Amino acid sequence: MKLEVITVGTELLLGHTLDTNAVDLGRALAAAGVEVTRRTTVADRPAAVRDAVRDALARVAFVLTTGGLGPTSDDLTKTAVAELLGKRLLLDEAVLRRLEQRFRHLGRPMPAANRGQAEVPEGAVVLPNPRGTAPGLWLDDGNGRVVIMLPGVPAEMRGLLLEEVLPRLVARRAAAGEAPRVVLSRTVRTTGSPESAIAERVAPVESGLEPLTLAYLPGPAGVDLRLTAWGLDPEDAERRLAAAGERLREVLGTRCYGDEETDLAAVLLHQLRARGERLAVAESCTGGVLGSRLTAIPGASDTFVGGVIAYDDAVKTALLDVPAAMLAQQGAVSEAVVQAMAAGAQRRFGVAAALAVTGIAGPSGGTPEKPVGTVWVAARHGDRTRALQRIFPGARDEIRARSAQAALDLLRLALLES
Helix, strand or coil, rough: EEEEEEECCHHHHHHCCCHEEEEEHHHHHHHCCCCEEEEECCCCCCHHHHHHHHHHHHCCCCEEEEECCCCCCCCCCCHHHHHCCCEEEEHHHHHHHHHHHHHHHHHCCCHHHHHHHHHHHHHHHHHCCCCCCCCEEEEEECCEEEEEEECCCCHHHHHHHHHHHHHHHHHHHHHCCCCCCCCEEEEEEECCCHHHHHHHHHHHHHHCCCEEEEEEEEEECCEEEEEEEEECCHHHHHHHHHHHHHHHHHHHHHHEECCCCCCCHHHHHHHHHCCCEEEEECCCCCCCHHHHHCCCCCCHHHEEEEECCCCCHHHHHHHHHHHHHHHHHCCCCCCHHHHHHHHHHHHHHCCCEEEEECCCCCCCCCCCCCCCCEEEEEEEECCCCEEEEEEEEHHHHHHHHHHHHHHHHHHHHHHCCC
8 A cells, every 4th residue: 555645834844843744654654554655745835735636646546644724724735635626615514513512611712713624525534633623534536546634733643643544544455355564664773883884884784685675874873774674464574674683783793782762871871780880971062961861861860970061171170180281281172181081080970980072063163183073082991991083074063962972882882892
């Protein structure tokens, strides 16, 4: 079963609103064995909606729209689709009664504009929406093509999708005698190596992953490898994904730190917890990003004790015992200073492990010798310290995020080898 998604909203095109509906639809429909073949976003204009739906119906039998079902003048999806399919809009008394009851329950009169939400294209099945005023609509054109219209409010869209749309799609497939098929994905997470290096490692086994597809998804945290099984029997899909994931982990070795939504901070805390050891941090350019990553993990308090944000050199000296002469001679962004910061944090907090970060996050402050993005991270465990220099791309926030990830990974690797 193939389906196209059309999200309606000028605010989506302008970037004022993030299109989370498209993400939720892709995941939920894939899990139900429905392949989303195209996603289109159009403005709140009747011609744009009409043309997008018409073009989609020329390619697939199912089109799902979100947005444009509200009571205001820019909510035109229902009208545009009805016009395209030659359907009249008729007042649905049952929908009108539900709207009136909703407003009575809220203790206020129903605005006249909401009455238009009770108008339904002739022949459409109304999908009740207990979370809002705009019902969903399931409209069959009589020739085997279906347009499904859902409201754009994310909570309302998700509720109707799970409670009304997916059961109908599954039932339609069953009625056609189709065996259960799913589109499932699994993710293997890596960090510390660029996309090209990861691809080189995977290349020898990539052809053997078929019929699964493999996508490389780079980001500030690293490169995620997304395996997808398309239209397979559920058990076969799970078996193939498990085997392929294991094969990727074998070739990636220590570059792989987890699966799915695994957070590297959680992995590191688990390692330390298993050893009965605790952790402290010393941060300069990250300004608390590293500590925030750690404290975002539930239960972190049994392992992470705290840290020092040593942004000014005087704080590095006063709280972390970094020698003033070292700062003057080597500069704050240097191997010697980051190692001294890690050692100072370990002593001050009396812990087994410590992390430190110093760098130039930009957009200013760089030099030819130390350009913006230059970062030193250090991981100290026991009496041994590892330090690593990186020059990270991106804007200030991205450099800070990459720096925190690199520090976490440096200690993770040190613990694996100790």
